[in-house]
Amino acid sequence: MKYFGLIAANLGRNKLRTALTASAIMLAVVLVCLLLTMPAGLDVILEKAASNTRISVHNKAGIVYSMPHSFTRKVRQLDGVAGALAMTWFGGAFEEAGRVTFPNFAVEGEHIAAVYPDYNIAPEQLADFQRYRDGAIVGRQTMRKYGWKIGDRITLRSTVWPVSLDLRIVGEVASERAPMLWVTRTYLDEALKAKGRTGLGIAGLIWVRAADPSRVNALMREIDELSRNSEAETACETEKSFFANFFGTLQGLVTIILIVTGLVALCIVFIAANTASMAVRERAGEIAVLKAIGFGRRVIFGTLFAEALLLSLAAGTAGVLATSGLTRVLRAVAGGNPTLGPLGSFIVTSAVIVDGLFLSLFVGMLAGVVPSFGAARKPVVETLHEVF
């Protein structure tokens, strides 16, 4: 560390160049980190929201194809099923937004606890949900977005069914990224019958929780077997795979993002390498003098290499810090935006931070090693000859 002063002085010698290089590296780290937060957000959501013991049962043809509601009962009777909950897309638009801005479904209140024990919905709230037919349970994300609290009354106009439902919020899913809203199935059923329609005979999705994690695959096969040759054959998958597929359409964008990220990273290596080699060339005479008065190659190489590393690491750290500040702003702007889906989540995971720092370290090493090595190796006489 006794050479630290020398390294710092060298960095301060050509302030314009140091600043340009540091800014380029910092901007690039910001860019790369920002782009990486998007696929990272996707992973975080899958990791947090989805479970491998919960099974999605849906029509083989697609999630917009329905199943008879009676199938839920058949599934519930299977061995090893801890709970089964039918969900039907209500597609309710909230009056202020005028369009569907959060996913909302009609569900069966009495089966929530068995299928979603991990949602930790307070038992008294679940009891209220079953007591009041106009009750609604809302995820925290949506609660916060609209400033709702338990006890509020809201109206949702369905874009699928010819009804509007007046609802009272009785409970909350206390999870950070939970945008959903649940209404009771019986309420929607009655509202449809009141309009002279047949009731809600269908289920869009059935969520099943397996009692035994090791039997999930067997259970999925059993359920699909149960529907074989029926009007609506099913395709089971775990919740994780369901959401991974659901967000699969974003994969193309993620690919483009990663390609561009790679290009940008490459760009910085070029820039930094060029600058480092410049810094070395400019100081050729000085390095020769240092060698002539007895400093070893290792010291020469070490100080030059350390200079490159220090510069890029400082820029990288600044970049990572700037990213986390920027994502906070972006999250506030895009967080409530369902069209970006998980891409709008901008989550700076520790992996993203590590990636950013590693990138800057990598750039520093790559950029510093060749010129430093060259400078250290060059014979003193030759260098001095060039200078004088």
Next chain:
Amino acid sequence: MLPLSYSLRNVSARPLRSAMTAGVVALVVVACSLFLSLISSLKRTLIASGDPMNLVVMRKGSDNDGSSQLSLEAYQAIRFFDGIARDRTDQPLASPELVVQPFFRTRAGGRDNVLVRGVEPVALAVHTGVTISEGRMFRPSAHEAVVGRGVAGRYAGAAVGNELEFGRGQWKVVGILDAGGSSFESEVWVDVRELANDAKRPFPYSGIRLRAASPAEVDALAQRIESDPRFALGAQRETDYYAKQSESANSLYVLVVGIAVLAGIGAGFGASNTMYAAVQARTAEIGTLRALGFSRRAILSAFQIEAVALATVGFGVGAALSLALSAAIDVYLGGIAFGAATFTTNVISLRVSGQDLAVAFFLALSIGVLGGFGPAWRAARLRPIEALRKA
């Protein structure tokens, strides 16, 4: 004035540094034109759909035809309204349509929700922008399908002559839909009755597309439909309908533009840096030139020309790279899938247009001019004696 060949020879005299500077510019050009083409391709797909002479009729309150339902009676009454264009046999140009989004298997093994539109043969007369570019239109009741250009490239079994599996059965693909890159190319069209059967929909239609008899009739016709008390229907221009659907991509544009701007600035720093380095390395040479009597302006323009030449080379390499990359993405990924607000997948084929390249060229040029100016200025201002002493 220094001869042009001086500047150009300098580019080749220091191949490594020149390659680095041009490389930085090339990478910026690739990143910039890829992002721009992503935006322009998205826009082409989402916004360019629809015809201003067409109306979309849906149930009141529905904001997309995927969630609307319509009865046979409503269709039969509406199609004889005044103001609807008619074909040669005097049949109204009213296309009853049903929209369903079943799973499709991608060639990569994933699955997407693809928009399948049940139509009658009249649909091609109503949707004037849609043509069958390969094969033929499906025959009713033959379990045949025509697929959009984007669909054909992306999904298993979606090529002409193949059996395409979706919904409850298999459909023979007999033609390709071409719609000038608009979102109809992300759709599959089949017989409306067969689709209603397959999806087991209680109502046969989700909406009607109408072609107005004349531009003056469009609003009046919409008014007539909206005010009919029997069916509670809403009508809007097809172009408005798709413009509204495309709002979901607005936040994406902002994101992409922001990223492109950041990348551009970063690269500007880099290019400027390398040019500064180039000037610094040549201090002695510049001093000699000045001592020989070349004016400051001559030096300034020589360096500026060198920077622009480097930027142009960089642009050429970058443009070629980005064209190759976008073609590779289309071939290997079958286009980019983008899930819009509705559950449907839009297949966007990434095409780097001349306009995208023009913008990228402008960016490269500004990097060259701006990045080169500072260093060139510095070179021109060097005092000959000092510069020579450094040598």
